[in-house]
Amino acid sequence: MIETAAADAMLEVTYTDIETGQPATDHIRAALRRGLHVATTNKGPLALFSGELLQLAREHGAHLLYEGTVMAGTPLLNLIRDTLAGSTIDEMQGILNGTTNYILTQMEAGMDYETALARAQELGYAEAIPDADVLGWDALAKVTILANVVFGASLTPNDSPCQGITEITPAEIEAAAAAGQRHKLIGRVWRDGNAVKASVGPQLIDRSHPLAGVGGATNAMTITTGALGEVTVVGPGAGRRETGFALLNDLIEIHGRISS
Amino acid sequence: MIETAAADAMLEVTYTDIETGQPATDHIRAALRRGLHVATTNKGPLALFSGELLQLAREHGAHLLYEGTVMAGTPLLNLIRDTLAGSTIDEMQGILNGTTNYILTQMEAGMDYETALARAQELGYAEAIPDADVLGWDALAKVTILANVVFGASLTPNDSPCQGITEITPAEIEAAAAAGQRHKLIGRVWRDGNAVKASVGPQLIDRSHPLAGVGGATNAMTITTGALGEVTVVGPGAGRRETGFALLNDLIEIHGRISS
Secondary structure, eight states: OOOOTTTTTTEEOOOOOOOTTTTTTHHHHHHTTOOEEEEEEEHHHHHHHHHHHHHHHHHTTOOOOOGGGTTTOOOOHHHHHHSSTTEEEEEEEOOOOHHHHHHHHHHTTTOHHHHHHHHHHHSSSSSSSSHHHTTTTHHHHHOHHHHOOTSOOOOOOGGGGOOOOOOOOOOHHHHHHHHTTEEEEEEEEEEEEEEEEEEEEEEETTTGGGGGGOOTTEEEEEEETTTTTTEEEEOOOOHHHHHHHHHHHHHHHHHHHOOO | OOOTTOOOEEOOOOOTTTTTTHHHHHHHHHHHHTTTEEOOHHHHHHHHHHHHHHHHHHHHOOEEEEEETTTTSHHHHHIIIIITTTTTTEEEEEEEEEEHHHHHHHTTOOHHHHHHHHHHHHTSSOOOOOHHTTTTTTHHHHHHHHHHHHHHOOGGGGGGOOOSSSOOOOOHHHHHHHTTEEEEEEEEEEETTTTEEEEEEEEEEEESGGGGGGGGEEEEEEEEETTTTTEEEEEEEEOOOHHHHHHHHHHHHHHHHOOO
């Protein structure tokens, strides 16, 4: 696949298999072993093998970047690496799956779950088999990546509790609205003593919190820092153009690193 | 003031005078002329003389950074420079003054303007003479900085229309709430053909927009980009610790630049 010795970098953009990480993980291993820099949007390799792959990159003097794996091109990972340098990060919690946030937003407007899911499928947000979104697996892959690369943990997706949105009833959504709250599918990573924990599940969010106002397919992440308190980033979580931008941004970062 | 030739950088943290930019501007000029790097939290020099000062820095091989001038330590300027590299920025609009956002949030909860202002003064958000906040001048200094350093304009604060929150009535706030909207004091910068325009004034924001959910003394900025659409950053806009973090972040950035 990468026979030309002239290449400097590989962009790995094959489909995500969150159980095996393949074939993307083998592509990335092969590229890094040849000293090629890698930018990827594929969640599987990072959720399952981030420690091994980042170590492999270091051993071969290569850079491995993966901005597009979480919140597509919305600059979450680069923000943490570059511009929150100097502050500790104690917790991250956010809306990491646009499909389920779209469905919950429609249900708040009075639509039932099945109709909202069908509408999400028409719009191309949800797959024909929507399990990876509605059961929380997609968000779980993303919080696992954050736990490993931001908090230095060694978690796999199976290590963390994960619940989706399929059991939330219209009555519960109405009751939450009456109490000034909203259901959001929240992915969370936090420190618990020396351990790092992660979880995915529906949570009631007060309407005054920045995450409560995030509607439709938009994603958002609140980062709790030692120096700044809470900082929230809101932006697109998917899309061809947005994911392409993540790759471009990673390439610019790689170029900056190897030029300096 | 900066007699020791051994210093590498100056931190300029004197009070802001938005009409003259002094004495901070002369401090910064003197430091840059000696080749010292400068990190500042002072809005005056950047709102009035950013072009001259950045040019002076280039001529003397020095770096001039100013993350703390807008949204304190919330990494807005660094985010634009580092992690939105590769995308055009078409417009920025946001909540850049925490005092007025606190007052508007209290008025929505039923408090009258005078009581909300007094409460803001008790909490240390507002000065005894609150004009710079409530008439919009503080936000105007910040949008002028953004117009000049992000959009490449050469504006001074007097070039842009500026209105504060003092004329918003409780009846208007109630009517907005009934229509699903909220008053926010919005600072805005945008391209108009080849020109760059800026403004500060109250605007009605739909409750579904990320800026609508930003309550209390928190700041937020929505950046409209070519590649990503809207990206919003929400975080603290003031505070001793937060402003100190901006300086620390600028020093880390300077260290990275001169070490590479």
